[in-house]
Amino acid sequence: MPQALWGTRVSASTVTDLNQKIYKQIEQWCQQPLVGDFPYVFPGWSVAEAQLGRRGEKRLGADGDWRCAERLSADPGGERRRKEDEASWTEFLRGLKGRGLKGVELLVSDKCLGLVENVVDFYPEAKWQRCVIHFYRNVWTAVPTGKVKQVATMLKAIHAQEDAEAAKQRACLVVEKLRAMKLARAAEIVENGIAETLSYYSMPPNTGAVCEPTTRWNG
Template identity: 45%
Template sequence: MSVPAIAGRLGEALMSDSPLPPDAPTAATPPHTPLRAAFAVDDRQVQAHLDHVVRQTVEQTLNALLDAEADALCGGKRYERSPDRVDTRAGTYDRTLHTTAGEVTLKVPRLRSLPFETQIIERYRRRQSSVEEALVEMYLAGVSTRRVEDITEALWGTRVSASTVSELNQKVYERIDAWRGRPIAGEYPYLFVDGIWLKRTWGGEVRNVAVLVAVGVSAAGHRDILAVQEGSKEDGESWLTFFRHVKERGLRGVRMVTSDKCLGIVEAAAAVFPDATWQRCVVHFERNILSTVPREKMAEVATMVKAIYASEDRPAAEAKAEQVAAKLDAMRLSSAAKVLRAGVGETLCYFAFPQGHWRRIRTNNLLERLMKEIRRRTRVVGAFPDGHSAVMLAAARLRHVAGTDWGERAYLDMKLLSEQDGKTKTAGEGNGPLVAPASNGSVGAVV
């Protein structure tokens, strides 16, 4: 049977109440190729039509609400005579509004004497608040300004300029400042600190600006970003101001400060947290040693150094370190042996804490991952106009990370520390003072 004949019989069946003939195609019968082409559907046209219908419905609903609000202000409907009427209409004016359904045109009523202050749409607002929040969240989550423009055009049919995104971000900066200056409650036995260098323009020149970050592990075992501050340099004065800032906000109970051997950080930490122990990051220390080793011997030396931190306690680690240093001397790597002997004592403070915590408190890897997030987000910016903008964007990214399950997951089992404290109290022992590097090149001097 030909296609026109089939189409004719289907039309007759649809016009009548009689069932389809036995040889007519049904839903269970795969249609022939010509028939499929005859009933082809353009998905793009259907989607465009649906978008238009949704947008038109939103537009009609909002205009109806505006009319109802104008009637309530006037005390009567349009052209209605009423003793309660207090004003009359004076036409309308068009306004565009960007909603999640797309751009709609509103007919905003004018009144002859009373100002029309609508409660539905704020004066001078052009976008729905949910759209603005989406723009800001995209920007803070790591989407570049140019990419935000492309996304808004694809989603809502209108392109939001870079200046508009910047204006929206200024509103968020107030919340970020409040988050950065929030009071710190509870104790944080472990404190991790580090800094990152970003670029800023100054008098037509590109200069560096330091962003200092502190992350603490609370008594409940959760990670928390405690501070994000600008430092003119990563020097002692900047770190001293930074540590005083977090202490003034309520930081207490610090038992260990983990960082790399940055200039001035040990002295600043000792001045503000005199009862805490300083732990030099093991990973950074290993890199310092390997920087003095020829490339062909790096793998062998790295294995030797890692064996030190696989020891069961501090005396065993110290003995192993001396064995490794002697072997380095025998390999004619005296520079590596000298670096190892001078600094290994600064990396073994973690042995005074529970063994279940060793792997995570002896390095600054916790902060290194966050610094990579900051670097990834700020790379698309290049040079910032000032240091405040650099700190704001870094803090915004860290605030976004802190709002995920990153801060909700338990990082350490702090029951181990409580149990150790109970045993130490029974034995009459206490924590040691902060260990700082000695000027004479020895393992360390007591501050």
Template identity: 40%
Template sequence: MSDPIVTFDEAAMRGELRELVRQTVEDTPNALLEEEAGDLIEADRYERTVEREACRAGHCERGLTAASGQIALKVPKLKGMRFATAIVERCRRRETSVEEAMIEMYLAGVPARRIEDVSEILWGASVSAAAASNLNGKAFEAVEGWRSRPLTRSCPHVFVDGIYLKRSWGGAFENVAVMAAIGANGDGCREVIGAAEGLAESSECWREFLSRPKGRGLSGARMLAGDKAAAMAGAVAEVLPDAAYRRCAVHFCRNVLSKVPKSKRGQAAAMLKAIHSQESLEASMEKASDVAAKLDGMRLAAAAKCVRDGIAETLTYTRFPMRHWRRIRTNNAIERLNREIRRRTRVVGTFPDGKSALMLVAARPKYVADSERGSRRYLDVSLLDE
């Protein structure tokens, strides 16, 4: 005779354990509330003493969303004395950990509707529109405090760039610029220096944007990297005169290849790559001169002129240690951040005002900076002192 088969319902067991944890969490604060009420009236339930100053008058039930689920609190009501408990704040409907989790989900890019669904699944309670608005207000305060924080560490390498998004401006929907800056600080880690909004990437907007980090303590900037924008280069020379300006090598190559026919782009790309494969600034400049001459021989005068005009500012990275070249000759550090911002803002489409746009744009860099990416070493800054 075969042995009996034992079956195990894993889903039912998990449900029972979840309910056991929830019931335990519910019983603990209720017991504490009863103890606190007893200490106030100096008597236990149904006890008659001369010293008591109040008596019990039932309970007031309140719902509280905890990490273990929805629990029911039975707050004692006292006759002759006001009961103000220190265990649960007045009008609080969610644990602090639950609110922090919702804010982190919002900063991580989860849409508000999805947060409502997730809260229903995890904690058994949905989030109303008013509660979501209050949480967004707390998130904005945290983001605004992060944006205005003092910069205590020097940043030898700074990467800046701007992207565009749609928002309501003066009664019409306009494309507005969002400027971001990220730097390699004294520890060699990437640090988001700032993010701000402007009407356009004009000289005035770039000047104001770069002046804010400097006023918050930005120091030690030796090189500022960006694309070829005359307004940006002029603002860098004015606000950070000691920092050298470097044009992104990828943007430079794209500009040159845009003036080359498709049939010859492969050959031209290999020639441009050889410029950045040299061992020194002098060798790279000599190779660039040879490449320009070859492009002239291929009847690509426009591409040759682009190489001669833009190679000097593109090779600024060769002034620094060779082990830094691969990291600092392109704008990959900030392009990755821009991609995160675009991914988060694309789901919104058009923003109603500047506050909502700036909060969502700045919230994404804050989340990236607080994650492992912000603590990972990007450069060996000690090489700059050799």
């Protein structure tokens, strides 16, 4: 792999030395103070790092304008990714809080209980939003491959409604249709979990809350 990247053979010790230097720089960066408010926070995983987003003067929006997104922390060793338990998320959120993370209004993530249970302790006034992409994938586990595209269209229609009440009504219709399609388990997942994906409706328009940030930017 090093030879493929750099075009020359590199010894294992050289790679180790470079990794140690890089990790030290990342660790220093992870300790820098966070200045200003971060209304929308997106803990997500891309390979072995945590990515979070910030809304600046412009909205962090679902229209693809992610220029105001800012990465706040990373987990280069992948330790937190391997665990994702309550203790590791407590440590993570405590670290962000200690560095000055404030103004959090909405936190979007998958349904990792270790994280969800901790949000209220550190940011009691913030709302939690279940990542819609993760939710869709959860529903698709109960859908035959040949029907995934059809069900995906049905699910996206829920989150395209003008307000939360309309979205809930649409979700009821989707549940009925899934049952008519003999997809009882998928219908149950939607019925029991859809409310967790609608928190963004209480935020200003175009917050991008229904999106998974790692699908938009990786830099």
